[in-house]
Amino acid sequence: MAARLRTHYPWASGPLIVGAPMRILSGPALAVAVSRAGGLGFLGPRASTQEMGADLEEAAKLLAKAPRLINASSTASRLAIGVGFQLWADDVNVAVDHIQRFRPCAAWLYAPRSLAELADWSLKIRKSVPETQIWVQIGTLGEAKQLLRIPVLPDVVVVQGAESGGHGRAADGVGLMTLFPEVADLLADSQVPLLAAGGIADGRGVAAALGLGAAGIVMGTRFLASHEARISHGYQDAILQASDGARSTARTLLYNHLRGTFGWPPEYSPRTIINKSFTELQDGVAFEELKKRHDEAQQMGDSGWGPDGRLATYAGASVGLINQVMAADEIVREVRTGAMKRLRSISAEE
Numbered sequence: 001m002a003a004r005l006r007t008h009y010p011w012a013s014g015p016l017i018v019g020a021p022m023r024i025l026s027g028p029a030l031a032v033a034v035s036r037a038g039g040l041g042f043l044g045p046r047a048s049t050q051e052m053g054a055d056l057e058e059a060a061k062l063l064a065k066a067p068r069l070i071n072a073s074s075t076a077s078r079l080a081i082g083v084g085f086q087l088w089a090d091d092v093n094v095a096v097d098h099i100q101r102f103r104p105c106a107a108w109l110y111a112p113r114s115l116a117e118l119a120d121w122s123l124k125i126r127k128s129v130p131e132t133q134i135w136v137q138i139g140t141l142g143e144a145k146q147l148l149r150i151p152v153l154p155d156v157v158v159v160q161g162a163e164s165g166g167h168g169r170a171a172d173g174v175g176l177m178t179l180f181p182e183v184a185d186l187l188a189d190s191q192v193p194l195l196a197a198g199g200i201a202d203g204r205g206v207a208a209a210l211g212l213g214a215a216g217i218v219m220g221t222r223f224l225a226s227h228e229a230r231i232s233h234g235y236q237d238a239i240l241q242a243s244d245g246a247r248s249t250a251r252t253l254l255y256n257h258l259r260g261t262f263g264w265p266p267e268y269s270p271r272t273i274i275n276k277s278f279t280e281l282q283d284g285v286a287f288e289e290l291k292k293r294h295d296e297a298q299q300m301g302d303s304g305w306g307p308d309g310r311l312a313t314y315a316g317a318s319v320g321l322i323n324q325v326m327a328a329d330e331i332v333r334e335v336r337t338g339a340m341k342r343l344r345s346i347s348a349e350e
Contacts, residue, residue: 001193001215005156008133009105011069011080013038015206015339016216017332018195019223021045021084021108022166022314027230028059030223030328031081036066037329038336042082042108049090049098052083056102078131082106085121088113088265092121099129108135108158111167113265115146122152137197139169144183148190156193158218159183163199163245165221165316170251170269175199180212199245201318203338210343219335221316226328234302236325238313241306242273245317249273254281255312258294273313275306 002014009016012035019026019034021042034041043055059081063069069080083104085095088111099107107125112118122134133155138144139162147154160168161176173179176198184194196209197218209217224231224239242248251269254277256262272278277290290310297304297311304311326334 001191005193005215008155009040009080011035011038012040013336014216015210015336016040016195017206017335018042018216018218019328020166020197020218020220021082022220022224023047023084023086025224025230026084027228028055028062029228030226030230032059032062032066033226033228033328034223034332035063035069035080037332039332040080040082040106041328042084042106043104045083045085045090045095049085049094052095052098053101056083056098056104060102079104082108082135084108084110086111087117087121088263092124095121096124096128099125099132103129104132106133106135106156108137109154110137111265111268115150118146119150119152122150122154126152138183139164139173139179141179141182141186142172144186147187153190154192156195157183157187158195158197159214160218161196161198163317164197165249165271165318166314167264167268167270168198168251169267172267176209177212180209180214184213199316199318201316201321201335203335203340203342205318205321206335206339207342207346210339219331221318222322222331222335223328224315225322225325226331227325228328232302232305234305234309235311235313237302238273238275238305238307238309239315239319240323240325242315242319245319248319249315249317250278252278254278254290255314257287258291258310259312270312270314271316273315273319275309275311275313277310 017039019041021044023044026044031041135156136154137158139160162173193215195216196214201222294310
């Protein structure tokens with residue numbers, strides 16, 4: 001499966017390291033840097049699908065300065081980055097227009113309101129731009145079963161464990177260690193490559209995922225601590241300061257509602273780093289007062305984040321493994337080297 005992926009993404013080195021399409025935080029600089037390092041970077045969909053066009057245009061300019069990526073693409077017009085969409089909130093027709101114009105190598109589909117919506121997106125992308133591979137993210141075995149019922153089978157399936165940051169399965173998600181093998185068994189006959197996501201932040205996590213049978217891995221939170229991430233310093237510092245993800249993070253809709261974000265399908269809830277907004281809710285402070293304090297914190301700059309802050313800090317349970325801001329290409333190489341070293345060590349012991 002890993003070899004099959006490399007035929008579609010020939011610039012990539014093994015093991016494949018993918019930068020997740022975090023909605024606003026994954027911009028052109030981050031996506032292109034990950035691909036330049038032999039991984040595969042994804043753009044997030046921004047606050048609205050219409051805004052993605054500007055990011056794709058900027059990414060195309062950056063990629064034009066990287067001839068190796070252009071020459072390695074299977075078609076001259078295909079961009080060596082992918083794009084991500086949150087189906088419940090994004091516009092499929094605008095998305096297809098962007099894909100037709102810029103030809104990204106992959107389209108990552110996530111969080112549909114229904115199986116019919118996922119099928120509609122898949123069919124329209126496949127019909128309009130067949131060279132763009134379709135990636136679908138799932139977080140339960142039930143979602144994997146549904147994939148077998150749509151007319152367009154994905155080219156890649158991303159299996160996300162409950163350790164993930166951002167929006168994941170709220171009540172029915174389980175950890176990657178148990179979820180991935182069960183999904184792999186179910187989809188074995190489909191011959192679709194599976195990528196592992198959720199809680200992976202270093203070479204040890206990559207080696208473990210490869211041991212489960214993953215053809216590659218996805219990281220989101222780790223790339224928030226990169227120089228290229230489109231992120232506030234206060235947000236980034238909060239990630240570096242956090243430890244013990246089991247205690248310092250929680251899945252809660254509180255921060256969505258404080259920010260005025262509504263409409264996510266009910267099975268999803270975001271994992272965030274806990275701060276005063278959350279602890280004061282537990283202490284019984286009314287939502288209206290929390291909203292007032294949150295809005296005041298928005299005017300405080302970087303001090304609005306952190307343990308004493310109040311702003312949303314979406315991050316995965318792997319925060320305790322992240323303690324340094326690095327260039328994205330250095331992160332890719334360090335994680336890949338660490339994984340290979342761990343795998344060689346295991347092989348030598350055998």
